[in-house]
Amino acid sequence: MSTPETEPRPPAWRLLLAYVRPHRWALLTGALLSLVTGATGLLLPLVAKGLIDDLSNDRAITGALLAMSGLVVTNAAVGALGSYVLRRTAESVVLGARRALSSYLLRLRIPAVDRSEPGDLMARITSDTTLLREVTTDSLVGLGTGGLTLVATVVMMGLVDPVLLGVTLCVILGAGTVLGVIVPRINRASRQAQDAVGVMGASLERILGALRTVKASGAEHREERTLHEAAEDSWRQSVRAAKWSAAAGNTAGLAMQIAFITVLAVGGARVATGAIQVGTLVAFLLYVFYLMSPIQQVVGAITQYQTGAAALARIQEALSLPSEPAARPAPLPTSGAEPAALAFDEVRFRYADDLPYVHHGVTFSVPARGMTAFVGPSGAGKTTVFSLIERFYDPESGTITLDGLGLQDWELPRLRSAIGYVEQDAPVLSGSLRDNLLLGNPDASEDAIARVLKTTRLDGLVSRLPKGLDTLVGHRGTKLSGGERQRVAIARALLRRPRLLLLDEATSQLDAVNEAALRDTVGDVARTTTVLVVAHRLSTVTMADRIVVMDAGRVRAVGTHRELVAGDPLYAELAATQFLATAD
Numbered sequence: 001m002s003t004p005e006t007e008p009r010p011p012a013w014r015l016l017l018a019y020v021r022p023h024r025w026a027l028l029t030g031a032l033l034s035l036v037t038g039a040t041g042l043l044l045p046l047v048a049k050g051l052i053d054d055l056s057n058d059r060a061i062t063g064a065l066l067a068m069s070g071l072v073v074t075n076a077a078v079g080a081l082g083s084y085v086l087r088r089t090a091e092s093v094v095l096g097a098r099r100a101l102s103s104y105l106l107r108l109r110i111p112a113v114d115r116s117e118p119g120d121l122m123a124r125i126t127s128d129t130t131l132l133r134e135v136t137t138d139s140l141v142g143l144g145t146g147g148l149t150l151v152a153t154v155v156m157m158g159l160v161d162p163v164l165l166g167v168t169l170c171v172i173l174g175a176g177t178v179l180g181v182i183v184p185r186i187n188r189a190s191r192q193a194q195d196a197v198g199v200m201g202a203s204l205e206r207i208l209g210a211l212r213t214v215k216a217s218g219a220e221h222r223e224e225r226t227l228h229e230a231a232e233d234s235w236r237q238s239v240r241a242a243k244w245s246a247a248a249g250n251t252a253g254l255a256m257q258i259a260f261i262t263v264l265a266v267g268g269a270r271v272a273t274g275a276i277q278v279g280t281l282v283a284f285l286l287y288v289f290y291l292m293s294p295i296q297q298v299v300g301a302i303t304q305y306q307t308g309a310a311a312l313a314r315i316q317e318a319l320s321l322p323s324e325p326a327a328r329p330a331p332l333p334t335s336g337a338e339p340a341a342l343a344f345d346e347v348r349f350r351y352a353d354d355l356p357y358v359h360h361g362v363t364f365s366v367p368a369r370g371m372t373a374f375v376g377p378s379g380a381g382k383t384t385v386f387s388l389i390e391r392f393y394d395p396e397s398g399t400i401t402l403d404g405l406g407l408q409d410w411e412l413p414r415l416r417s418a419i420g421y422v423e424q425d426a427p428v429l430s431g432s433l434r435d436n437l438l439l440g441n442p443d444a445s446e447d448a449i450a451r452v453l454k455t456t457r458l459d460g461l462v463s464r465l466p467k468g469l470d471t472l473v474g475h476r477g478t479k480l481s482g483g484e485r486q487r488v489a490i491a492r493a494l495l496r497r498p499r500l501l502l503l504d505e506a507t508s509q510l511d512a513v514n515e516a517a518l519r520d521t522v523g524d525v526a527r528t529t530t531v532l533v534v535a536h537r538l539s540t541v542t543m544a545d546r547i548v549v550m551d552a553g554r555v556r557a558v559g560t561h562r563e564l565v566a567g568d569p570l571y572a573e574l575a576a577t578q579f580l581a582t583a584d
Contacts, residue, residue, distance in 0.1 A: 015312045019093050020136060026089040027136070033082030034145040039152070040075040047071065048286055052279040090136040097129045097315065103326075104319055110392040112321040114351070119205030120198035124318045127197050128311040135308025143305070146297030153294060157287045161276055164284050167266050168259045172295070175255030179299065182248045186303050189241035191310035196234035198314070203230045245303045256292040263288055330413035332441055333499050339530040340402050340418060340500040341368040342389065347398035349388060358384045360553040361398065366546075371526035373533045373541045375574060376550035382534045383424060385550075386502045389532075390421060402500070420498030422506040424534075426489035428477025433462070434469040436477075436488055440496040448495060455521050456491040457514050458484070483514060490518065494525070501525060503533045519543065538575060547571070 020027060047067050102125055108116075157165045207214055207223050214223050267281040343365040350357045358381045366372045374382040387393050388400060391407055400407045407415065420440070428436050437452070438444055449469070453459040461484060465471040477485045490506055503522065515537070523543055525531060535541050542561045549557040549564060549571045557568040564571040 015316055016132075016135065016308065019097055019132060022096060023089050023092050026085060026092070030082050030085035030089055031145050033078055033085060035148060037075055037079040037082055040071050040078065043071055048283060050279075052282055086136075090133040093136045094129050094133050097132050098125055101125050101129065101315060101318060104323060107323040107326060109322040109324060110387070111351070112323070116321070117198070117202035117205070119200075119202030121318060122205065123194075123198040123201040124314050127201075128194060128314045131194075131308050131311035134304050135311070143298060143301035146294045146301060150291070150294035150298060153287060153291050157284060157291070160284050160287065161267075161270075161280055163270070163275075164263050164267055167262050168288065168291070171255055171259040171262060175251050178251050179248055179302070182244055182251070183302055183306060186241060186244045186248065186306040189237060189244055190307040191313065193234065193237035193241050194310050194314055196230070196237045200227070200230040200234050203227055241307065245307075248299055248303050251299075256288070256295065259291075260285065260288050324412055327411060327413045330411065330417040332417050333497050335497060337497070337499055339368040339528065341404070342366040342500065342530065342532075343401045344385070344388075345399045345401075347388065347395045347400060349384065349393065349395045351393070357396075358553050359388075359395070362550075362553065362555055363398075364548050364555050364558060366530060366532065368530055369526070369528065370545035371522065371531040371533060371543065373535045373544035373547045374550060375535060375541060375547060375571065377570075377574075379552075380550040381553045382550055383504055386421065386504055386532070386534070389500070389502065390419060391415060417496075418499045419502060420493030420496045420500070421502045422486075422489045422493050422504060424504040426482075426486040426506070428473055428480060428485045428488055430475045431472065432467075432470045433465070433473055433488070436473065437469070437492055437495060440492050444495045452491045452494050455494065456487040457517055458487050458491055461487075483511065487514070487518070498529060501529050501531045503531065505534050505536060515539075541575075 051065070051068070105121055105125070154165065154169075157168065203226055207227065214220060263285060267276070267284060270276045271278055271281050344362050347359050347362040348357060349359040362381065362385070374385060376382055384393075388395060389402075389407070391410075391412060394408070402410065402415065402418075429439065434449075437449060450459075453462060462468050471479075473479050473488075477488070480488065486506060490503070493501060493503075501522075506518075516539075519540055522531060522533070522540075526545070533540060533544065535544075541547060544561070546558060547561060547564055548555055549568055551570055557564055557571060559567065561575070565575055566572075
């Protein structure tokens with residue numbers, strides 16, 4: 001069975017039609033208005049021919065002047081309306097693409113995110129989707145209306161004088177041959193330019209995400225060079241695309257100038273021999289002038305399509321990344337819900353095919369209710385246990401069950417609604433403190449918030465903040481200390497009323513007083529909830545109901561603190577060195 005990465009990618013025009021289809025009637029209306037604008041323009045040379053003939057035969061020209069004035073005003077009004085409808089439709093297409101892409105990116109599987117650059121994904125939502133605006137109006141509509149106008153103009157020119165039409169078409173066909181060589185180069189240059197923008201976005205996101213580290217390391221100038229090199233590469237590719245686009249546009253313009261000169265020479269000779277009248281030559285020359293607009297529109301549509309095709313390909317690449325199924329959030333557990341029981345059975349896992357295994361047959365079971373601590377050296381696979389429980393990743397072999405049901409048989413929203421998770425680095429999002437607390441349970445009551453604030457000792461912080469819970473915490477919570485961010489993350493998890501609470505070194509940055517208070521809180525929670533803790537402090541470990549000792553991706557022992565000190569040398573060494581040192 002083929003995967004999204006191996007499935008053949010649909011052609012760009014089909015992808016474009018998929019984005020345009022919801023707006024097809026508005027687009028059709030705009031196209032019809034553009035055609036009406038073109039039709040009124042096509043009548044002007046004929047009215048001008050009649051006006052010249054009236055002057056030549058000493059007839060009144062009032063009617064012709066009024067007709068020309070009416071056509072000019074109608075052309076301007078209808079053209080403005082058509083342009084507005086098309087632009088509005090194009091913006092709607094961009095909006096639809098951004099909503100679809102942003103929703104999809106939020107559902108990406110974590111392994112797909114690990115293999116991607118966030119800055120490049122951001123560029124696909126911002127820069128690449130913006131190009132859909134031009135490709136919708138300039139390419140799709142421009143090709144349709146410009147093509148029809150071009151055909152109608154050629155027909156009118158044939159009616160005026162077939163000989164002069166033949167001369168004009170010979171020049172145009174020569175220009176078309178040149179354009180056939182230029183257009184593929186526009187596509188390649190545009191794709192490379194968009195890729196370069198993505199690289200620049202990834203570089204910027206990397207630097208801004210660790211700006212304090214960059215400054216502390218005195219690396220501003222080195223990182224500045226990296227950014228500048230990415231920007232210059234984007235500039236080079238964009239200039240290359242602009243060069244070929246300019247060549248295409250100027251080729252069309254040059255062809256029309258040659259056509260005008262040729263028609264003027266041949267037409268002048270035909271007037272001199274009496275083959276055609278002066279009015280006929282003037283009308284044909286006006287059509288040659290008028291022909292320039294639809295030709296440039298068609299050429300512009302083709303060149304813009306190449307740029308849009310490159311952007312569509314990048315958008316489609318993002319939409320081909322592995323994602324989780326779309327589903328509405330499941331309701332959170334009610335108060336008093338039974339805690340969850342968990343079991344791992346011979347679980348093997350690695351983060352990528354070219355990386356070593358993190359878990360080599362991990363097996364353990366955790367009964368409902370109580371606190372289980374995971375200890376072991378760095379790299380033993382403790383945090384990975386939590387990532388597998390949340391199904392951020394799936395094991396390569398073995399089974400993980402929650403309440404006796406395999407995790408793969410749980411609906412993801414229902415599984416995650418039962419879990420509260422405090423990550424190792426306790427991330428806090430930009431926004432207000434209230435926004436962060438309610439992230440996992442937006443319907444939490446003010447009383448519930450107040451209780452959690454008191455439990456996590458955040459009530460004192462809130463009373464000191466200028467706007468209380470509505471105070472902005474800054475990008476990634478920079479206005480909070482590390483310990484405050486950890487307490488916010490714990491409060492956020494507790495507000496979900498989880499049946500299974502995962503704490504990954506959740507008190508590592510707390511002072512002794514706050515750590516002791518939260519340890520007591522976790523102990524109280526463990527009476528009604530299943531709590532799993534990755535811990536490096538002896539005080540946390542000794543209060544656990546059971547301790548799972550991990551080493552090199554395996555579970556080597558399970559027991560209480562007293563049992564493990566006596567029966568497991570590794571645990572005894574950790575308890576005598578790392579834990580005690582950390583506690584001191």
